[in-house]
Amino acid sequence: MWSRRGEWGFLPVACPLCDVIKLQTSDLPMSRNLGSTSLRRKRRNQNSMQTFDSLPEPLRLWLHDAALPWSPASAKKVWSKALARGLSPEDALATLTRAEKRMLERDKHGQMVEA
Numbered sequence: 001m002w003s004r005r006g007e008w009g010f011l012p013v014a015c016p017l018c019d020v021i022k023l024q025t026s027d028l029p030m031s032r033n034l035g036s037t038s039l040r041r042k043r044r045n046q047n048s049m050q051t052f053d054s055l056p057e058p059l060r061l062w063l064h065d066a067a068l069p070w071s072p073a074s075a076k077k078v079w080s081k082a083l084a085r086g087l088s089p090e091d092a093l094a095t096l097t098r099a100e101k102r103m104l105e106r107d108k109h110g111q112m113v114e115a
Contacts, residue, residue: 048072055079058089059096068100 051072052060059079063070078099082092 051076056089058093062093062096066096066100068103070100 078096079092082095
């Protein structure tokens, strides 16, 4: 069994039953892939993938290219409110883009990248 971490921060551990080397990551924080942000994180109790799959296609495509990691529930909430106000799907997507831009402006660590 090795005692030091590899290049990526994983601890290689030999399995005593099958002589296979496994990567032990349970002691690493799960927030490492979220980037640097000052925005509050929220926990969700729903199945995000199932919620994502139930979204309308234009909203799913927008989420795919979003700068922030939106939850499907949050995106659907903004989308539904925009449609309830009588906006078109294109205008609803513009509403989401404006909301995302406001969040990026609030984030002291985030950077808005112009395409």
